[in-house]
Amino acid sequence: ERYDIEFTATNPGTWVLHCHVLHHVTNNNVEPGGLIAVINVQP
Numbered sequence: 955e956r957y958d959i960e961f962t963a964t965n966p967g968t969w970v971l972h973c974h975v976l977h978h979v980t981n982n983n984v985e986p987g988g989l990i991a992v993i994n995v996q997p
Contacts, residue, residue: 963993963995965995966995966996966997967994967995968992968993968994968995969992969993969994969995970990970991970992970993971990971991971992971993972989972990972991973988973989973990
């Protein structure tokens with residue numbers, strides 16, 4: 955399942971978007987995978 959999101963980034967830095975439910979962030983119990991992303995916001 956996939957979702958696209960749109961947002962306005964106003965705070966520069968490197969941000970990690972992830973879930974705290976272990977089986978949501980693993981692929982067949984191998985980390986990292988699943989619901990995890992890194993967002994780099996430039997000033």
